[in-house]
Amino acid sequence: AELYSCCENTNPNAGISEKMFGHPTCGIYGYSHLTGGFAGGQAEYARVVLADANALKIESDLTDEQVLFLSDILPTGYMGADMCDIKDGDTVAVWGAGPVGQFAMDSARVLGAEKVIAIDKETYRLDMAAAQGYTTINFENTDVRSALLELTGGRGPDKCIDAVGLEATHGASHVHLYDRAKQAVRSETDRPHVLRQAIMSCRSGGVVSVIGVYGGLIDKFPAGAWMNRSLTLRTGQCHVQKYMRPLLDMIEQGKIDPTRIITHRLPLTDAPTGYDLFKNKQDHCEKVVLTP
Ligand SMILES: NC(=O)c1ccc[n+]([C@@H]2O[C@H](COP(=O)([O-])OP(=O)(O)OC[C@H]3O[C@@H](n4cnc5c(N)ncnc54)[C@H](O)[C@@H]3O)[C@@H](O)[C@H]2O)c1
Structure with missing residues (x-):
């Protein structure tokens, strides 16, 4: 079924994820003990298990940088757009203009979207999106839902992609105060702001596609809007192997x-600096490439 991230056989800690999620999840590199405790690939060498399925041999003369993101974030952004079932002429709104969001925007355009709207507060990230011809909304100084309605003749975007997730x-x-109170007593683990806003903004009959990661529990999920307006909600850890070859x-x-x-671009030894720049959005950082 090409649902690679639903693999039932690659997570040696399946019991932990089963407790958390009801069923076990797949193993993922560098993604906590919940998904197997496998070390990530940010090392001089990495052992690729099940290499016939998990490695892609590059036979053309593309550079490493051109193919590097095929291992995670490019397929993720693409899957976000793919799950939207985009039709020619669609308007697609993407929350988050980080690396994953930018790839979701590029993929939406490749798949036929007429208008792509980027939502973030980091102006340099919005500028990157604008340079590709996408419309931008800064959520810090704009009411996002109203702006989206204005851009879509009052109906809302046909497809909405959450490329932000729990952070x-x-x-x-x-509602923010309510969330803070629930989070303080550990009875709400994730921040559902974007998911709620995407559901409330999407046009009736549209698709909300979630590639930003959620890990636990959220409150005030707008089930009524989802059900009564025939919205389709789709999500998943990326099925990377499905998309590597076509991408x-x-x-x-x-x-x-x-x-x-x-x-x-930094040497592997400067990885802590790279993480710091990325996490704190310093020096207009969008994506760091580490060279071993
Ligand atoms: N589904 C998968 O398989 C998969 C794979 C890789 C990454 N991810 C997830 O994708 C998400 C994005 O990854 P990234 O590397 O682009 O992260 P990132 O942190 O660089 O980007 C997230 C962006 O969202 C913005 N943001 C925060 N709150 C927002 C709001 N209320 N409205 C709009 N934008 C908001 C931030 O300013 C930031 O620019 C993360 O949750 C990451 O874990 C999922």
């Missing part, structure tokens, strides 16, 4: 240029 920044509102073809054909998001 979303909240706006100031009474490699798109890179070769020049349809997608993954290198456009690289802002910093």
Whole structure:
């Protein structure tokens, strides 16, 4: 079924994830003990298990930087758009203009979206999106839902992609205070701000596609809006292996240029600096490439 991230056989800690999620999840590199406790690939050498399925041999003369993101974030952004079932002429709104969001925007365009709208508060990230011809909304100084309705003749975007997940920044509102109180007593683990806003903004009959990661429990999920307005909610850890080959073809054909998001190149020994720049959005950091 090509649901690689639902694999039932690659997570040696399946019991832990089963307790948390009801069923076991797959093993993932560098993604905590919940998904197997496998070390990530940010080392001089990495052992690739089940290499016939998990490694892609690059036979053309593409550079490492052109193909590097095929291992995670490019397929993730693409899956976000793919799950939207985009039709020619669709308007697609993407929350989050980080690396994953930028790739979701590029993928939405490749898949036929007429208008792509980027939502974030980091102006340099919005500028990167604008440079590709996408419309931008700064959520710090704009009411996002109203702006989206205005851009779509009052209906809302046909498709909405959450490329932010549980670390979303909240706006100031009474719901924010409610969330803070619940989080303080550990009875709400994730920040559902973007998910709620995407559901409330999406046009009736549209699709909300979630590739930002959620890990636990959220409150005030707008089930009524979801049900009564026939919204489709789709999500998943990326089924990377499904998308690697077709995306490699798109890179070769020049349809997608993954290198456009690289802002910093550092040696592996400077990895802590790279993480710091990325996490704190310093020096207009969008994506750091580490060279072993
Ligand atoms: N599903 C998968 O398989 C998969 C794979 C890789 C990454 N991810 C997830 O994708 C998400 C994005 O990854 P990234 O590397 O681009 O992260 P990132 O932190 O660089 O980008 C997130 C962006 O969201 C913005 N943001 C925060 N609150 C917002 C709000 N309320 N509205 C709009 N934008 C808001 C931030 O300013 C930031 O620019 C993360 O949750 C990451 O874990 C998922």
